[in-house]
Amino acid sequence: MWKLQLFLAAALYLAPALHAGPGQSSPEVRALLDKVDRLYRSGNSYAELEMEVATPDWRRKLVMEFWTEGLDKTFIRINSPARDAGAATLRKGTEMWNYFPKINKVMKVPPSMMMGSWMGSDFTNDDLVKESTLLDDYYGEFFSPARPDPALRHIRLRPRAETVSLWGAIELAIRKDDLLPVREDYYDEKGRLVRTMEFSDVRALGGRLVPCTMKMLTLSKPGNSTVIRYRAARFDGELPADTFTLRNLQRRVK
Amino acid sequence: MLIFRMALRNVFRNRRRSLLTGLMMAGGFVLFSATIGISEGTYGSLIDMFTRSRTGHAQVHAAGYLERPSLYKAIKDPDRAGRVLDGLPEVEAWAPRVYTPALAFAGSKTVGAQVMGIDPARERRAMRLEGQLAGGAFVEDVPSDGVVISARLASALSIKTGDEFSLIGQGADGSIANDNFRVAGVLSASGSAFEGPWCLMHIDKAREFMALGSRAHEIALVFTDYRKAREDAALVSAALGDPALDAQPWQVTEKEFYQAMLLDKKGGDITNYVIMLIVAVGVLNTILMAVLERTREYGVLKALGTRPADVFLLIMAEVFILALIASAAGALGALGLNHYLANHGIPLPNPISYGGVKFTVMQSAVTAETFSRPAWTVLLSALAVGIFPALKAARITPVKALSSR
Numbered sequence: 214m215w216k217l218q219l220f221l222a223a224a225l226y227l228a229p230a231l232h233a234g235p236g237q238s239s240p241e242v243r244a245l246l247d248k249v250d251r252l253y254r255s256g257n258s259y260a261e262l263e264m265e266v267a268t269p270d271w272r273r274k275l276v277m278e279f280w281t282e283g284l285d286k287t288f289i290r291i292n293s294p295a296r297d298a299g300a301a302t303l304r305k306g307t308e309m310w311n312y313f314p315k316i317n318k319v320m321k322v323p324p325s326m327m328m329g330s331w332m333g334s335d336f337t338n339d340d341l342v343k344e345s346t347l348l349d350d351y352y353g354e355f356f357s358p359a360r361p362d363p364a365l366r367h368i369r370l371r372p373r374a375e376t377v378s379l380w381g382a383i384e385l386a387i388r389k390d391d392l393l394p395v396r397e398d399y400y401d402e403k404g405r406l407v408r409t410m411e412f413s414d415v416r417a418l419g420g421r422l423v424p425c426t427m428k429m430l431t432l433s434k435p436g437n438s439t440v441i442r443y444r445a446a447r448f449d450g451e452l453p454a455d456t457f458t459l460r461n462l463q464r465r466v467k
Numbered sequence: 468m469l470i471f472r473m474a475l476r477n478v479f480r481n482r483r484r485s486l487l488t489g490l491m492m493a494g495g496f497v498l499f500s501a502t503i504g505i506s507e508g509t510y511g512s513l514i515d516m517f518t519r520s521r522t523g524h525a526q527v528h529a530a531g532y533l534e535r536p537s538l539y540k541a542i543k544d545p546d547r548a549g550r551v552l553d554g555l556p557e558v559e560a561w562a563p564r565v566y567t568p569a570l571a572f573a574g575s576k577t578v579g580a581q582v583m584g585i586d587p588a589r590e591r592r593a594m595r596l597e598g599q600l601a602g603g604a605f606v607e608d609v610p611s612d613g614v615v616i617s618a619r620l621a622s623a624l625s626i627k628t629g630d631e632f633s634l635i636g637q638g639a640d641g642s643i644a645n646d647n648f649r650v651a652g653v654l655s656a657s658g659s660a661f662e663g664p665w666c667l668m669h670i671d672k673a674r675e676f677m678a679l680g681s682r683a684h685e686i687a688l689v690f691t692d693y694r695k696a697r698e699d700a701a702l703v704s705a706a707l708g709d710p711a712l713d714a715q716p717w718q719v720t721e722k723e724f725y726q727a728m729l730l731d732k733k734g735g736d737i738t739n740y741v742i743m744l745i746v747a748v749g750v751l752n753t754i755l756m757a758v759l760e761r762t763r764e765y766g767v768l769k770a771l772g773t774r775p776a777d778v779f780l781l782i783m784a785e786v787f788i789l790a791l792i793a794s795a796a797g798a799l800g801a802l803g804l805n806h807y808l809a810n811h812g813i814p815l816p817n818p819i820s821y822g823g824v825k826f827t828v829m830q831s832a833v834t835a836e837t838f839s840r841p842a843w844t845v846l847l848s849a850l851a852v853g854i855f856p857a858l859k860a861a862r863i864t865p866v867k868a869l870s871s872r
Contacts, residue, residue, distance in 0.1 A: 270539040271640045296642050296678065313645040316633035318572060333641035 238352045242368055245387060246347040249394050250284060252423055253446070257282040260419075260446040266334045269436040275332065286457040287342040297332070303462045304342035312462045319463060328379045335408065335429040335439035337379075350376040351383065364389055380407075391415075393424055408432055419446035470777060474784035478792075481757070488753040489793040492845050495746025496797025497804055499739060499841040504805040504831035505813070506735050510728060511832045514693055517724060518717050519595050520660035523562070523687030525700040525716045527707065532684065533715060538567055538639050541682035542712060548686055551706050557699045559691050560593035562586055563683040565673050569636030569644070571666065573624040580620055580664045582634065584673025593689045596667070599659040603628035603652030610671040613651030617665040621653045628653055634666065638678035646676050658820035688714075743844045751852035754786060758856040765860045766868025775861035782860055786853035787846075794842045801838065805831045 238246065253260065260279040266272065275297060280288040287304040291297045299314035309322040322329075327339040339345055347353070351370035358367050368385045372378035381402040386395045397410040408431045412424035425443040455461050478485050518524050527548060532540040542548060545563045552561045565584035570577060587606045590596050597605045606615050616626075626632055628650050636644040648668065654661050661667070674680065690699045696716035703714040718725040758765075765778055812828030819826040831837075 266641055268641065273641050294642075296638070296640075300643065313635065313643065316572070316635070316645045316647050318633055318635070318645070320635075332643060333637070 238348075238354070242353045242355065243348060245366075245368065245385075245392060246351070246353060246370075248392060249385065249387070250346045250348050252394070253443070254281040254284060255421075255448040257450070257452050258419075258446060258448050259450065259452065261444045263442050263444060264334060264336075265440045265442075267436070267438050268434070273333075280452060280456050282452065282457060284346055288456055288461065289341065291332070299465060300332070301462050302331070302338075302342065303457060303459065305457055309338060309342055310459065310462060314465055317463070319459065335431045335434075335437055336441075340429075345376065345378065347383070347385070349373075350378065353385070356384075358384075362386075365395060391422060393422070395424075406432055414442075418443055419448045421446075421448060470781050471784055474781055474788055477781070477785050478788050484753070484757055484760075485789060488750060488757070489789055489796065491746060491749040491753060492790055492793035492849060493797035493800060495743060495749075496794055496841045496845050497800040498742055499746075499844060500797070500801035500837050501804050501808060501831065502735075502739055502742065503840060504801075504808060504833055504837045505829055506732070507834060507837065508809065508812075508830040508832035510732065511693075512826060512830065513728070514717070516826065517660070517721070518693060519593070519689065520599065521594065521596075521687075522660075522717050522721050523593060524690045524693050524696045525688040525703065525714055526720045527686040527688065527703065527712055527714045528684065530711050530713045533713065533720065536566065536684070538637060538677065538679075541565075541639075541679065541684050542686065543682060545681070545683035545686060548707060548709075548712065552686070552688065552703065555703065555706055557690050557692075557695070557702060558688055560589070560689045562589040562593045562687045563670060564685040564687060565670055565677065565679055565682070566684045567636050567644070567673070567677050569634040569666070571620060571624055571632055571634055571664070573626045573630065573632035576624050578620065578623040578664060580616075580634065580666050582636065582666050582668065582673060582676070584668055584670035584677075586670045593687060599654050599661065600652045601655040601659075603650065605652055606667055606669050607651070608669075610669040610675070611651075612646075612648050612672070614648045614666055614668040614672075615652040615654060616650055616667070617654045617659065617661040617663065618656035619662065620664040620666060621650070623664060626650055634676070636677065638676075639680075639682075640678040642678055644676050644678065655820075693717075743848060746845070747848040747852050750786075750849050751855065754782075754853055755856045755859075758782065758860050762860075762863065762868050765863050766865045769863055770865035770869065778863075779857045779861040782857035783850065783853050786849050786857075790846050790849035793849075794845050797841065797845065798838055801841065802833075805833045805837060809833055 258279070258281045262277060262279055264275045264277065266275070273294065275291055276293040277289055277291045285304075285306055287302070289302040291300045301312045303310050303312070307324070309327070311320045311322060312318070313320070322338055328337050330336070331338045331341045347370060351372055353368040353370040356367050356369045361367075365386045366389055368387065370383040370385060372380065379401070380399050381404060382400040384398040384400070386397075387393065388395055393415060394412045396412065398406055399408045399410075401407050408429060411428045411430075412426070413428070414426035415422060415424045418425055423443070423446075427441045429439045429441075431437045453461075527542065529540040529542050542563075549561065549563070552558045563586055567582045569580050569582050571580040585596070585606060587608050600615065601618065603615070604613070607613055621627060624632055630650050631647055632650070633645065633647050638644040648666070654665070668676075670683070674682070688700075688703065690696060692699075697718065700714045700716040704712075707714065768778060769775070808831035812830035814828050815826065
């Protein structure tokens with residue numbers, strides 16, 4: 214009898230280890246994930262873009278400028294509409310701040326709010342400032358969907374054990390010929406599709422070929438969508454030295 | 468008929484005894500009636516105080532707002548609704564409002580706040596908001612950055628009249644609502660209907676803050692008679708004729724207050740029944756004494772061949788006549804007392820101040836119920852307690868009765 218108990222105990226002890234799998238991406242997947250992570254960022258970047266948010270209750274268009282350096286520094290400043298002009302977001306390392314010029318107030322965004330909506334859009338704070346990266350926070354493997362498209366490759370990403378993630382899985386579809394992303398599907402822990410991001414309008418931007426339009430659909434909120442369109446971009450150029458500082462964040466725009 | 472005549476004669480034969488019994492009943496009547504009057508009057512003042520401190524007698528919202536308030540569930544055209552309300556004679560005054568939750572900042576302090584946009588001129592006609600100020604000035608009639616905050620918000624942010632603070636919230640267009648405000652006045656801590664962290668500002672300033680256009684979340688109504696709130700709210704609903712709008716009386720919008728009041732009223736009813744029980748026991752005592760005193764008399768009646776049923780009816784008729792006369796006298800007395808209490812009231816040793824009014828006297832309110840309920844109670848309880856002595860008399864054996872003395 215005790216032998217059976219010992220066996221059961223051993224089985225229970227070992228089961229998670231057997232189930233956990235490798236938790237590592239293959240070099241090919243790693244290269245692809247890194248490419249997607251850095252698609253719009255490169256070493257450093259400056260971009261002008263517009264964001265159109267639509268909900269059943271309202272619709273608005275923001276025009277903003279976007280600066281990045283590496284994967285851990287992001288600065289966003291809204292230029293229009295007038296009601297929001299001057300509002301800015303800075304992310305440096307693990308910290309993030311929002312600035313509201315009308316009340317001259319800098320608000321630190323707590324880590325618990327990283328999955329909260331950025332300025333009422335379907336993008337989360339995390340999406341915009343990339344606190345989490347596909348490469349470091351997820352591991353991926355190629356898979357074949359129910360209806361495969363011969364022009365696409367599919368990667369299923371799962372959060373690493375140490376990653377605090379809202380997503381149970383992310384499915385990424387990449388074009389085989391130029392390795393540009395076409396679609397990202399986000400699933401919750403129960404395997405339900407929560408939101409979908411579609412990439413389109415592939416053209417040259419700042420000397421690179423990138424999808425210039427991204428559309429995010431939140432499936433739990435019918436009628437909600439957010440579209441980001443890149444108007445112009447410059448990659449790996451010179452950025453002012455004080456770009457990613459709190460002083461710059463509080464700079465009042467004319 | 469003979470029995471009735473005998474009963475009438477019996478009542479007036481022993482005047483002192485009848486007067487005592489009658490006084491007992493009339494006294495009970497007056498006491499009961501005054502209690503009901505005072506209770507109605509107090510609840511009336513309470514309802515008036517409560518409804519006119521913030522809620523109004525009824526409220527119009529966009530359908531579904533009451534169940535789940537949302538920035539977006541707004542009355543699209545409050546001006547049209549206002550024109551309809553102006554045409555109703557039952558509506559004395561109305562005031563549009565907007566609401567939104569926000570974060571309030573002052574110095575290093577941050578606290579959640581509830582923003583309420585009001586039309587000061589209209590509120591003045593409908594509510595008693597200004598009377599709830601503890602210090603400073605009320606929201607100006609023209610839009611400005613001057614706001615009135617509740618005592619709780621003032622203490623949470625450690626700010627006072629004249630200080631500045633910021634609010635951040637959600638705009639109805641998806642933007643981040645943010646602006647600076649100045650404390651024009653602070654509401655009273657104890658005597659205000661705004662107990663939470665409230666921030667009252669001009670409705671147009673609030674609409675600009677929330678990017679709400681000309682919409683409103685609520686229209687508070689004051690009727691000419693608060694007692695008809697339910698009927699009048701239904702009337703308003705019908706007059707608005709818009710399925711997207713929902714008019715509900717204060718009993719629905721302030722369900723918790725109403726239910727607490729009903730419960731309190733039930734407690735009051737118990738007191739009333741205890742008073743009636745005391746009166747009934749007193750009546751029983753006097754009638755029983757009267758029957759025992761006349762045992763010989765009933766013995767004679769029985770010996771002469773009166774049927775037990777007739778003896779029973781005779782005593783019941785006596786009790787009924789007495790109760791009727793006592794009720795009439797009681798009603799007269801109650802009318803006088805209630806009239807006095809309605810005009811002068813009972814002064815409260817510790818006046819209560821709430822929602823901008825000082826509650827110094829308990830006044831009586833006279834309705835049909837103030838008289839009908841005591842009348843029914845006196846008549847029915849007199850008849851009920853009469854049964855026992857009447858049965859006792861009906862069952863008397865003449866020999867025993869005649870020998871008793």
